Amino acid sequence: MNLFAEAIAWIFSGNPGAGLAPIPVALGQHLWFTFVSVLVAALIAVPLGWLIGHTGKGRDIAVAISGAARAIPSFGLLILLFLLLGVLRTTEAAIITFVLLAIPSILAGAYTGFEAIDRKVIDAAQAMGMTQWQILWRVEVPLGLSLLVAGLRSATLQVVATVTIAAFINLGGLGQYILAGIPLRRFEIVLGGALLVAALALVLDGVFALLQRASVPAGIRAAQSHHSVPQRSASARTAAVGAS
């Protein structure tokens, strides 16, 4: 337990030592890689997921590819791309890995968000004379937003975890303290780095939890509280919708 005190002292010492980057710099790198990768992945996966959700086509392919992607160890993929692209393209290799890692969750969030919508709502929109574009932007996107945010949340957490591992290819980030401290036997640095990574993941998770709550349209929120539906997780809610 004494090591915890040493690790906390190390975090607040202002100088990580052992030739390592200062903590704010490493945190900045970590956040930058996470943000860019999730953004690029979202630019690819959100339109694709909405297309799948709106048309109902291609879902099985998306599920199959996402399932197969689970089996690929991201640590191995990172190193494979790092070796294939060369030392000068470390950043590109890392970002490609993170983007590939983030796509399945965001894709799933986008199309399940549409699938979870009651078909009667879409029929009603059609009956009111809405065009396909209007249904997409004014019905499906707002109603599917909270599950899309859930997908972004999961993708972000996966990327944060993998950016930690990416310190192995000298990418920087908070993982460098864990990996540099082990051969040096400086376990207060290892533990300090681990605590910083864990704290970052929990803070980002909390931010996304708030975003997810805010992304439920006001009308839906009112209806939910009116019928006193227990506010469970997104998945339990949609599983119930799907089964009924």
Added chain:
Amino acid sequence: MAGLAVPRGGILTVTGLLYTIPSLALLPILPVLLGTPIFSEINLILALTIYAIALMVRSVSDGLGSVDPSVRMSATAMGYGAGRRFWAVDFPLAGPVILAGLRVTAVSTIALATVGALIGVTNLGYLFTNGSQRRIIPEVLAGIVAVVIIALVIDGLLILAGRALMPWSRAQRRRARRGALPLEVAVA
């Protein structure tokens, strides 16, 4: 658990938070918390177990929650007690969702185990660390292929076991899971 709202929320929140902590961070924290040796593979086994529990608690809970309440009421009306109803009605009907969760858990655990190579556990992840240092692309590729093959074989065995144990599952599965998020997305 499906019927008890308060413990369900509490347990799922705790397991969800544990699942949120990145593996490379959890691996050095565990030995300090538990007093296990720092470079022991026990830490890797414990970390993977924690992640697997987080995924399985969610999928068992979702599975039991997906049982049609009218089926449950019919069983009660036929005179099933709570225990017998759980084992003879709820649990078999939740089976396909639980199996789907078990498959996700198995495959992602196999892939995640390679991270152990970074804290000195020798497994297929060693092909990644060693291949990276010696710049041998085929070694790294062989590691990836080996992990994927193991994952696919285990996944296939789970599917076969599911078909043998739950012949009723195929008709029901698609309907029950449609519109539900994949497990890793839901648990975080």
